[in-house]
Amino acid sequence: MKSTSDKTDKRIYVCHTYYHVLVSVLKEMTEGREKGGEAVMLLSRMSNDFETLSDRLRASGLFTDIMDFDEKRETFFPELAKYKEDKGGIVANMYNRILFTKKFAKLEEKFIPVDFREFDDIYVFCDADPIGIYLNQHRIKYHAVEDGLNTLKPFVQAKYNDRGHFGIKKFFSMNLNLIFMCDGYSKYCIDMEVNDISVIDDDFYKYKEVPRKALLDSLSSEDKERLVRIFIKDTDALKAFVSKNNRDGVLILTEPLCSLDVREKLFRDLTAEYSKEGTVFLKPHPRDVLDYDKLFGEFWIFDRTIPMELLGLFEGIRFKKVVSVYTHLDLIDFADEKIMLGDDFMDKYEDPSVHRKAEAVEKAFKK
Missing domain, CATH: 3.40.50.11110 (Sialyltransferase, C-terminal GT-B Rossman nucleotide-binding domain)
Structure with a gap:
């Protein structure tokens, strides 16, 4: 696990897609510039090959470090499969889910390349991925960020995934931290950043609106040129x-x-x-x-x-x-x-x- 220097105005972005990287760059060019301090980017290789993007991000000077994250899906650990079997009832299934959550977070530990506790702000795009379980089970607070533009407009993933006995599962996740639910419905998620609250059919108090167009519109000509150099080969x-x-x-x-x-x-x-x-x-x-x-x-x-x-x-x-x-x-x-x-x-x-x-x-x- 890589260590960083003393904890002072530090941010880290956990990205799984090019869109995640784009939003992170926009946030650093705007919000990060106002806050000062420094930022690190973690590129999960679980679902994307970022090719040479790391080199171009380093050359941009926006981030003090760019790290690869060998994040592992649950299917990487065959010993977890038994906890995903349907036991036919809410009690047995919930017990299995509690065990799954704890064991999955433990197994993921050795693939985490940084000590998240050294950062003031942690931004996680798509906390439905394993990193969300890891952070919650290790009691590390973070900001969730929507996976894509207006991702929650068609439906709220947490409500779809846990649409049976939702209230019970929400309590076990947000209050007890025994299981994990995504998109803000977890104990250690501080807020859930979205582009437009008005399009979401959910009045969840953790939603925080940060319009992407406003970030783009606020860029200087120099910022736009830097964006082009980062993303266009x-x-x-x-x-x-x-x-x-x-x-x-x-x-x-x-x-x-x-x-x-x-x-x-x-x-x-x-x-x-x-x-x-x-x-x-x-x-x-x-x-x-x-x-x-x-x-x-x-x-x-x-x-x-x-x-x-x-x-x-x-x-x-x-x-x-x-x-x-x-x-x-x-x-x-x-x-x-x-x-x-x-x-x-x-x-x-x-x-x-x-x-x-x-x-x-x-x-x-x-x-």
Whole structure:
């Protein structure tokens, strides 16, 4: 475990995705600059290959250290599987969950690369990942940050995950710290930072609104140039794109949906549909492992690691439409029309019960 110097105005950001890194950088360029002190970034390799991002973050000078985090999922520890079996009743299942929580946190210990107690503020993106259990079981307070832009708008994950006997589970998590619930519903989570409280169907007192657009709008020209250097590996390629006629362009954002074969069909259908309207461009999601370069080579394909919000920083980039399935488009300001297809569209590609989680939450909490 790596030690840092004396605890004075120190912040650490635990990031699992490129979007998490983007928000962390924005926070450091704004809030961090006002607070002073220093910041460290922890890059979890559990669900993303950040490639050479660490080097570019170091070169930015925003963080005193960039650390890799070899975070492990529960499936890495086969001895935990028995605690996930359904025992047929709330009492037996709760007992197993208590044991699971304690043992999982203990097993994760040796993979933690830093002493979190040395930091004044800990920001955890997606505390539903193992780091959330670890921090709570070690009684370390932290700030949760929403996983993606307006992630809680469709449904609150904690309420979906624990929609049966929610009140009991909430008490065991928030009061007793015997089990763990995500998105602020845990004892040692101080608050849950979100982009827009008004879109969340939950009046939970821990929600703290920090609009992302305000962070972006407050950046200086120098800050924007630094953002580009951090996230865009090949600016020449983007300049080449800018030189193309993209005024009739349709940008389709991919997402890691369904199985790979169904996902390919889904985006085949979308590219075929929107090719009728203009030039189609694809922006693969960072966690989408479908080989778009090979399978969709006839289209212009953006580097998957570029946060789509940064495209608006380039003068000349403008699309007729931006289309997504579930990705929220609130920060997109470089398109004439924004289309989020949603559940009705997804019904054609998979069992509705898989993605209609908001309806499951509504049914469970209906009075």
